[in-house]
Amino acid sequence: MxxxxxxxxxxxxxxxxxxxxxxxxxxxxxxxxxxxxxxxxxxxxxxxxxxxxxxxxxxxxxxxxxxxxxxxxxxxxxxxxxxxxxxxxxxxxxxxxxxxxxxxxxxxxxxxxxxxxxxxxxxxxxxxxxxxxxxxxxxxxxxxxxxxxxxxxxxxxxxxxxxxxxxxxxxxxxxxxxxxxxxxxxxxxxxxxxxxxxxxxxxxxxxxxxxxxxxxxxxxxxxxxxxxxxxxxxxxxxxxGRDTAEATVGWIEDGEHRSTRTHKPTVVVSELAGRIGDEIPGLVVTRPSLEDVYLDLIGSVR
Amino acid sequence: MTTLTLRDPSVWDLCTARAGVELRQFFRERTAMIFTFALPVVLLTLLGSIFDKQAAVPGIPSSQLLAAGMIAGGIGSTCFVNLATSIVSDREDGTLKRLRGVPMPPIAYFAGKVVLVLVTAVAEVVLVLAVGSAFFDLPLPRDPARWATFTWIFLLGVTGCALLGTAMSSVPRSVRGAAPIVNLPFLVLQFVSGIFIVPITNLPEPLQQIGALFPLKWMAQGFRSVFLPDAAAATEPAGAWEHGRIAMVLAAWCLGGLILCLTTFRWQGRKDG
Incomplete structure (x- = not known):
């Protein structure tokens, strides 16, 4: 295959x-x-x-x-x-x-x-x-x-x-x-x-x-x-619209997990890079999963 | 690439293909097959041992009447009970839905069932005849005219029972329900048709009349006329073999069964609408 x-x-x-x-x-x-x-x-x-x-x-x-x-x-x-x-x-x-x-x-x-x-x-x-x-x-x-x-x-x-x-x-x-x-x-x-x-x-x-x-x-x-x-x-x-929906950016700073929601994740990440240095610990950028979108779509008719 | 010379599979080929599948599936399911064939033979043996000593009319033991009637019972069992159950099972296990979803002319499915029913009915008849002639003195006629009678009664009987079995298959909702739903009426029918109690005139009058409404009694009467000496006609309610009436009743049931099939046959189960 x-x-x-x-x-x-x-x-x-x-x-x-x-x-x-x-x-x-x-x-x-x-x-x-x-x-x-x-x-x-x-x-x-x-x-x-x-x-x-x-x-x-x-x-x-x-x-x-x-x-x-x-x-x-x-x-x-x-x-x-x-x-x-x-x-x-x-x-x-x-x-x-x-x-x-x-x-x-x-x-x-x-x-x-x-x-x-x-x-x-x-x-x-x-x-x-x-x-x-x-x-x-x-x-x-x-x-x-x-x-x-x-x-x-x-x-x-x-x-x-x-x-x-x-x-x-x-x-x-x-x-x-x-x-x-x-x-x-x-x-x-x-x-x-x-x-x-x-x-x-x-x-x-x-x-x-x-x-x-x-x-x-x-x-x-x-x-x-x-x-x-x-x-x-x-x-x-x-x-x-999950590709253009608000993203969540998460990272670790001062030993704490932090996150923020944004329409401009690239901007947030480059700010973080400027503040923390080249490698941002625990960095994740997520958009709503297909499951989030799906549950939202079927939830709205119940 | 596909070309223009491709031909549709012929309806005949598809009928034989279905017949092959039906036969192979039936004979491969050993237990079901053995019990289907054994039931009339076992009943014949048990009841025959009771009736063996009694004489229906002088010189004719009741066990001969019983053996001849049991041929009708065997045809009912293979054509009515077995066919009805197998169609219910086809509906439940997806066979019918699958076949509707492939390019199959519906006739091919029924042709497969016809072959199945004919083969099993012939096998059943041979078995009952073998046991009947070996243990219950059932004489096998030499006169070809009697075998001609046998043939038309067999064919009309098989057709009628198979059509009614097909119509009956629309009643049960599931295979689990099918066995009791199909078997109980068939058991009662065999009883009132004089398959178990011989001669049939031993049954109470009202039961005989109920039996006379259905094809089984007439099939049994027809088979007695084939295998027993003409003197035995005295044991029939009318005192005669009544071939004309047998043909009419069986033909009427074939027609009625066909109409029932055409109006009630369902390719899908109730739960899938």
Missing amino acids: DSCPSPARRAGPPRTRTLTGVTDAVRVRDLRKTYQGSPAVDGVDLDIADGEVFALLGPNGAGKTTTVEILEGFRRRDSGEVSVLGEDPQRAGRRWRYGIGLVLQNASDMADMTVAETVRHFARFYPDPRPAEEVMDLVGLTGKAGRKVRTLSGGQRRRVDVAIGVVGRPRLLFLDEPTTGFDPEARRQFWSLITTLSEQDGTTILLTTHYLDEVEALANRVAVLAAGRIRAVGTPRDLG
């Missing part, structure tokens, strides 16, 4: 970006869905460009799953416009699904089949599947090819789900809370798998998650969904 430092996505063939909307993998306008009178999705707009890794972040009950399931064609919307790979998921036929890969949450199907049998089975649904060996290699299950799926660990089981999701060479891959229940090492491995897919093949990825570190590690852009509405959209670095 680290062995393929591909210049891929950004340097790839020039793409018309979001501005034109023409090559958008996903385009949603004013999407609404109500369950028994209470709105689950309450006017969502989304644009996801071809080749992008896009994260949808939000607390439980925010409307993430409903939104994604509408995009996946599993659920009908009440109103709004939805276009996924240029078609309305509600009307799209079997061929539309050739371009879509799904990685389900909590699936435990195919338990008595081997990994290889499972991958080969799902390959048969597509006109131009990846070879099964290639897919197992990609998700790191080559050594487990002959094992029954029910004997795999949780993390390996999810790799089978990813294998099924990518075997048809999808243009758009949906990942629904892919690393819930993973140990830290398994999460890192999973992340590098996702990065590989994105960089090698330019697969567009829509990811839902609760984990902020996952968003920072993977996503080009992130949207925060709370109470059925998009509260903010941006890159993980600038979401909610």
Whole structure:
């Protein structure tokens, strides 16, 4: 995974970006869905460009799953416009699904089949599947090819789900809370798998998650969904204005920890340098973390 | 790059692919498989040991009636109980959601189930026939006309039970609930259909009439007509085999079952809407 430092996505063939909307993998306008009178999705707009890794972040009950399931064609919307790979998921036929890969949450199907049998089975649904060996290699299950799926660990089981999701060479891959229940090492491995897919093949990825570190590690852009509405959209670095928000400068002086909040941390640091000398003990400059911004965004609607 | 010559996978290929998965999963789950097949055989052995000595009509032991009826019970068990439970399980473990998310024509899923049901029903019938003829003097007919009768009753019975099993799969909310919810009505149905009590005329009249509303009683009657001498028709409520009525009732249940399936089948569980 680290062995393929591909210049891929950004340097790839020039793409018309979001501005034109023409090559958008996903385009949603004013999407609404109500369950028994209470709105689950309450006017969502989304644009996801071809080749992008896009994260949808939000607390439980925010409307993430409903939104994604509408995009996946599993659920009908009440109103709004939805276009996924240029078609309305509600009307799209079997061929539309050739371009879509799904990685389900909590699936435990195919338990008595081997990994290889499972991958080969799902390959048969597509006109131009990846070879099964290639897919197992990609998700790191080559050594487990002959094992029954029910004997795999949780993390390996999810790799089978990813294998099924990518075997048809999808243009758009949906990942629904892919690393819930993973140990830290398994999460890192999973992340590098996702990065590989994105960089090698330019697969567009829509990811839902609760984990902020996952968003920072993977996503080009992130949207925060709370109470059925998009509260903010941006890159993980600038979401909610965190790149320009007030910084906190901390240091140690006369054996005491001190700190100050400022819009001009560089000025503060050079003053400190002038006063204390070249090396300021215990110097830290922090901006609000993604978590701070996120909690602030979802807190404001509660 | 992809080229224009790529072809859609054929529906036939996908049907066979699904059938392969269904069969392999069924036969690999050993315990479930053994118990599914064993149930009618065990019932036949236990009940047969009670009825063995009694004669239904002169020269025809009750155990023959029982063995022939148990073929219907076996088909009900593989096609109705087993299919309903397996679809509930598919809904719960993500199989159905997964299959809806891949480019699969829905017919492929059902074709897989049809093959599963046919293979298991044939295996079950062979098993019951083997035990019936080895231990309970069930005569295996030589007349091809009787096997023709067997074939149409088998096919109509399997189709009706499988369609009802598919419709029934929408009732339980979970696999844990599925076994009791599917088994209890099936047990009662076997009882009122004269599968356990032979001849069926030993049952109280109202129970016989309830049984006559459902396909199982007619399947059992049909199989008795295949395997027993014609003199045994005297043990039927009507005193005759009534092939015409059997065909009508079973065909009506196939149609009704199909309508129920089309109107109630759900790809998703209730909790996921």
